[in-house]
Amino acid sequence: MSDTLSVRTIISPRRYVQGAGAIHSLGKYLTSLGSTPLLVADDVVWGFVGHDIETSLGDAGLPVHREKFNGVPSAAEIDRLVQIIATQGADVIVAIGGGSTIDAVKAAGHLAGINWVTVPTVASTDAPTSALAVVYTENGEFEEYRFFPKNPDLVLVDTQVVANAPAAFLAAGVGDALATWLEARATAAAHASTMAGGLPTLTGTALARLSWDVLWDNALPALDAVRDNVVTPAVEKVVEANTLLSGIGFESGGLAAAHAIHNGLTAVPQTHGLAHGQKVNIGSVTQLVLEGAPTSEIREFIEFTTRVGLPNTLTEVGLAPENDQELATIAAAALAPGETIHNMPFEISPTELVAALKSIERFARTVRKEAALPEPQPYHHH
Structure with missing residues (x-):
């Protein structure tokens, strides 16, 4: 995979925010990235953090649109999210959950050409900060890496939420x-x-x-x-x-x-x-x-x-x-x-x-x- 070009480079997210209770400031940080956020989380994750996120976005004057994530970051799931972004006119998409949710959202946000944000609820992978997504087949086999021209616009990690997880x-x-x-x-x-x-x-x-x-x-x-x-x-x-x-x-x-x-x-x-x-x-x-x-x-x-x-x-x-x-x-x-x-x-x-x-x-x-x-x-x- 070596290039003939001998340039050195480093890439990173635009902003990284971490701490206990950080989820309460999600709305504040989102306001600079868009006015119509689309939140993507599965039902289990939403059960833990949905209330806090609704409150935080409400305080910031942002609408709450939540879409359920279906479990596997497959090409079909990514394309489904792109459709929903278009239908809702979302200008920023927010992944709330683990690496699978995050990868699907990064890929969809990139394809739709809008800002994308990751809110990991577990510290189980390094997916939240990267400019790539791992795409799997519907039954969970590695299919491909997809690379994006940028990293997430915001990574927000609430360490109390992480500490509440197994x-x-x-x-x-x-x-x-x-x-x-x-x-x-x-x-x-x-x-x-x-x-x-x-x-x-x-x-x-x-x-x-x-x-x-x-x-x-x-x-x-x-x-x-x-x-x-x-x-x-x-x-x-x-x-x-x-x-x-x-x-x-x-x-x-x-x-x-x-x-x-x-x-x-x-x-x-x-x-x-x-x-x-x-x-x-x-x-x-x-x-x-x-x-x-x-x-x-x-x-x-x-x-x-x-x-x-x-x-x-x-x-x-x-x-x-x-x-x-x-x-x-x-x-x-x-x-x-x-x-x-x-x-x-x-x-x-x-x-x-x-x-x-x-x-x-x-x-x-x-x-x-x-x-x-x-x-x-x-x-x-x-």
Whole structure:
């Protein structure tokens, strides 16, 4: 994916707002972006935050039009939202919810040529800040990345809303964000291009590194705080690392093997119920193995991600080392032309990728046993 042009670039949202109770100022921030907002949220999310949002928009003199999101950011769902924007004459579209809602809204806002805003209610991915959407088929397989000429006009994160959500969402976000530095480091070493369309800047790479440091220091206390639905400084730091630092870091620092392996995992039905960050973590461990990273580094990563509650074995994502057919399918999808695995500083063959995927099972089990950590539990498809 490397460009002959050696420009360096960084992209970011126009404004980022984060804090406990931030949702109450949504209306105030929206007034500078439009007068006819279209709010998109599924029924569950709207049940949590709908009242606060209605109040905030009312106070700002804005009308409340809410459209239900249907669950998958597919091409059809995106086109449906574009129609609704046209019908209602909306001039700003607001995504309220998780990564799927956010990706569908970004794509629809771009196609309709209006402003778009993200209000993540969980800190489970870095989708809220980026200028791209991941589009899936109706049944949940990775279809394509869609790139936009700009990032969201506003990202607004209410950390109390995030802390009210199950801790598993925050843990998944840590899995997504931990990959940021591993992938940015590899992209920089390869002098490869990033999603921002150029070589990484020092800034993009530094933010990816900062995200990593913040998470190693704060993820475990933040998860404990969220289990009690409280916002502490550790929670604020982890939400920022998962959302802003990881968002700018992956986009302007570069993606590599971990996210390509995530996309490969979506090609087999066993993994469809898993969160994005859970699948990414399998990609991170596998990328470390492919790099021949120091054993101590891989061991520490497995211990830490086990404590966070992330999968680092095939068992935990519904697979096994014996699943040759599935592993070959995953490897083929991960190594597809244009995939981010080609940003690695070396070539990777399907055989090498399958071998690395197989190897994490026994290695992670051994590490977890030595550290007196729980054994992997098989993932049951819901």
